[in-house]
Amino acid sequence: MNFLKPIVTPIGQFMVDWITVVFIFLQQNFGDDLTIFIVICVIIVISGIIINIVWPGDIKGSIFSKGKIEELEDKIDKDEEDIVDSIRRCKDCGNPIGDTEVCPLCGARN
Amino acid sequence: MGAVKNMVKGFIFAAIYVVTTIVIPMLLFSWVRTMVVQGLPLDFEQQDYVSVIFWLTAFGLIISGCAFFTYSSPKQSIRRGVFALIQVLVNCLYLWSYKFSGASDITFVIADFGYFTLNISQMILVYMGVYFLTLVLKVYDIIDFSINREKIREDRMKA
Numbered sequence: 308m309n310f311l312k313p314i315v316t317p318i319g320q321f322m323v324d325w326i327t328v329v330f331i332f333l334q335q336n337f338g339d340d341l342t343i344f345i346v347i348c349v350i351i352v353i354s355g356i357i358i359n360i361v362w363p364g365d366i367k368g369s370i371f372s373k374g375k376i377e378e379l380e381d382k383i384d385k386d387e388e389d390i391v392d393s394i395r396r397c398k399d400c401g402n403p404i405g406d407t408e409v410c411p412l413c414g415a416r417n
Numbered sequence: 418m419g420a421v422k423n424m425v426k427g428f429i430f431a432a433i434y435v436v437t438t439i440v441i442p443m444l445l446f447s448w449v450r451t452m453v454v455q456g457l458p459l460d461f462e463q464q465d466y467v468s469v470i471f472w473l474t475a476f477g478l479i480i481s482g483c484a485f486f487t488y489s490s491p492k493q494s495i496r497r498g499v500f501a502l503i504q505v506l507v508n509c510l511y512l513w514s515y516k517f518s519g520a521s522d523i524t525f526v527i528a529d530f531g532y533f534t535l536n537i538s539q540m541i542l543v544y545m546g547v548y549f550l551t552l553v554l555k556v557y558d559i560i561d562f563s564i565n566r567e568k569i570r571e572d573r574m575k576a
Binding site: 315318319321322323326327329330333337338341344345347348349350351352354355356358359360363364 | 419420423424427431471474475476478479481482483485486489490491494496509510513514542545546548549573
């Protein structure tokens with residue numbers, strides 16, 4: 308496994324370096340009080356709750372993203388319309404005929 | 418999935434992380450401290466026992482907060498990607514706190530009998546390699562979610 312050493316060693320060194328720097332910083336500045344960590348945790352949870360209420364992501368109802376959702380809905384509707392329009396229809400009766408030359412409903416050649 | 422379901426999911430995962438990153442390690446260390454081997458007390462010669470518990474709790478709290486945010490966010494959202502990345506970074510610090518605080522190299526003394534040392538430094542270093550790969554994956558996820566943002570949103574609306 309020695310052939311992996313030139314790749315693995317710098318990766319390990321990189322990880323150790325940044326973690327050491329951050330950890331020493333935290334030890335020196337926040338090493339004796341849990342308050343800051345509790346505050347960070349609470350802020351993350353509260354912001355998570357607020358963001359989920361405002362932007363649930365997959366349902367509409369958010370006043371902040373209403374315009375964007377409507378825009379997307381229009382786009383989706385347009386795509387669906389395009390699919391319907393792209394189906395070949397009989398010139399005489401309007402029946403969808405797909406790839407066939409003769410309409411199965413009225414027998415007209417297209 | 419609506420906001421309430423998202424949040425319930427987030428709280429469940431946050432609770433799981435609280436148990437696995439804070440409660441279980443704390444109980445384990447407390448149990449080891451009071452362990453008795455063949456009728457002889459086992460002294461936990463870890464000078465920084467308080468320090469270990471402090472950093473476990475500190476990083477455990479942040480990991481749990483990030484887990485709530487991550488798992489309460491919609492799938493393939495950028496915010497989910499960002500907080501998943503932050504969670505991995507804090508996980509690295511959490512793991513490293515075992516090594517820095519001395520918990521990865523603990524000497525247990527059995528009174529009037531002898532001692533033994535538990536060294537898990539190598540195991541932590543191996544985990545660091547795994548975490549590096551996870552970091553790369555999370556960064557890729559964020560780039561992917563950012564580039565395909567519109568398509569992901571459209572798919573979500575269609576579903």
